[in-house]
Amino acid sequence: MNKVIAASAIGRKFGNTRALENVSFDISESEIFGFIGPDGAGKTTLFRIITTLLLPDEGKMTIMGLDCRTGYRQLRKNIGYMPGRFSLYPDLSVEENLNFYATVFGTTVKENYDLIYDIYSHIEPFKKRLAGKLSGGMKQKLALSCALIHKPGLLVLDEPTTGVDAVSRSEFWVMLKKLRQHNITIVVSTPYMDEAMKCDRVALIQRGRLLSINQPEKIREEFGRKLFSVTAPEKFKLINALRSFPGIRTAYPFGDSVHVTFKEDEFDDSIYKHLDRMGVINARITETKAGIEDSFLELMQKE
Numbered sequence: 378m379n380k381v382i383a384a385s386a387i388g389r390k391f392g393n394t395r396a397l398e399n400v401s402f403d404i405s406e407s408e409i410f411g412f413i414g415p416d417g418a419g420k421t422t423l424f425r426i427i428t429t430l431l432l433p434d435e436g437k438m439t440i441m442g443l444d445c446r447t448g449y450r451q452l453r454k455n456i457g458y459m460p461g462r463f464s465l466y467p468d469l470s471v472e473e474n475l476n477f478y479a480t481v482f483g484t485t486v487k488e489n490y491d492l493i494y495d496i497y498s499h500i501e502p503f504k505k506r507l508a509g510k511l512s513g514g515m516k517q518k519l520a521l522s523c524a525l526i527h528k529p530g531l532l533v534l535d536e537p538t539t540g541v542d543a544v545s546r547s548e549f550w551v552m553l554k555k556l557r558q559h560n561i562t563i564v565v566s567t568p569y570m571d572e573a574m575k576c577d578r579v580a581l582i583q584r585g586r587l588l589s590i591n592q593p594e595k596i597r598e599e600f601g602r603k604l605f606s607v608t609a610p611e612k613f614k615l616i617n618a619l620r621s622f623p624g625i626r627t628a629y630p631f632g633d634s635v636h637v638t639f640k641e642d643e644f645d646d647s648i649y650k651h652l653d654r655m656g657v658i659n660a661r662i663t664e665t666k667a668g669i670e671d672s673f674l675e676l677m678q679k680e
């Protein structure tokens with residue numbers, strides 16, 4: 378399959394901060410490829426390199442067959458970028474924002490209306506409204522329409538769902554999947570682990586380095602140990618008690634429960650006695666399947 382992005386040993390520093398280090402990956406045509414990582418992991422830096430707004434200090438990146446250092450003029454015409462920070466003009470209306478982006482790229486809204494229809498139709502009834510007065514979910518749809526209006530082959534979305542309500546978040550992913558029909562390759566970043574499952578492949582990124590690249594389901598399988606979920610009414614007390622148990626290898630808070638692994642990789646039932654001694658009442662322990670977040674924490678611990 379054709380490589381839309383081929384990155385090899387990319388490095389980028391800001392003063393003494395290594396924002397990216399030895400980052401290598403390939404992205405194929407029509408893939409939805411996610412970079413998953415916490416704040417400061419290097420996602421935005423990488424996306425600015427992909428969109429030719431920033432040059433790497435080290436390594437080589439080819440995008441749609443062009444070098445990121447020399448091909449930027451052509452590349453910019455064929456890349457749609459939705460930066461993390463709001464990219465719209467708050468004092469222009471919905472319709473004016475869209476027309477503006479179309480004009481900058483030498484096209485018209487009419488020409489590419491088919492491509493944005495699924496997304497733009499949600500906000501078209503409010504086309505006279507100022508962008509600054511839209512809700513988070515509506516701003517997100519307008520920003521996506523603007524990023525698509527020149528029919529790019531590659532769409533780069535930096536944390537498009539951060540700060541957006543849960544319903545809009547899931548609607549957004551439905552829209553992204555539909556874009557695949559138009560042969561658009563999508564690179565997206567998110568700090569939300571649940572969104573990783575919606576990508577074709579994901580790269581886990583931490584402190585400028587890629588920890589793993591795989592299909593989300595494979596990343597869950599990479600966990601490779603028995604995992605248990607522990608609940609008790611007093612969660613804070615529970616986690617401290619678990620961590621003080623000699624047979625415990627890891628204990629991380631996870632929603633309403635605590636996810637634990639044992640050093641021997643087997644359930645050690647003397648833990649009940651220990652929890653009792655530590656004053657933890659009504660503890661319940663069940664075996665569970667690792668999620669992306671568990672795999673991420675596991676990989677981080679190995680680093």
Ligand SMILES: Nc1ncnc2c1ncn2[C@@H]1O[C@H](COP(=O)(O)OP(=O)(O)O)[C@@H](O)[C@H]1O
Nearest residue numbers: 391394395396415416417418419420421422423
């Ligand atoms: N322009 C810059 N000047 C100095 N440091 C920067 C700059 N941009 C990013 N960094 C640093 O690089 C690291 C990665 O940042 P960033 O790429 O924004 O991560 P993310 O988008 O994953 O939160 C952070 O430590 C950040 O402080």
Ligand SMILES: [Mg+2]
Nearest residue numbers: 420421422461
């Ligand atoms: Mg960022």
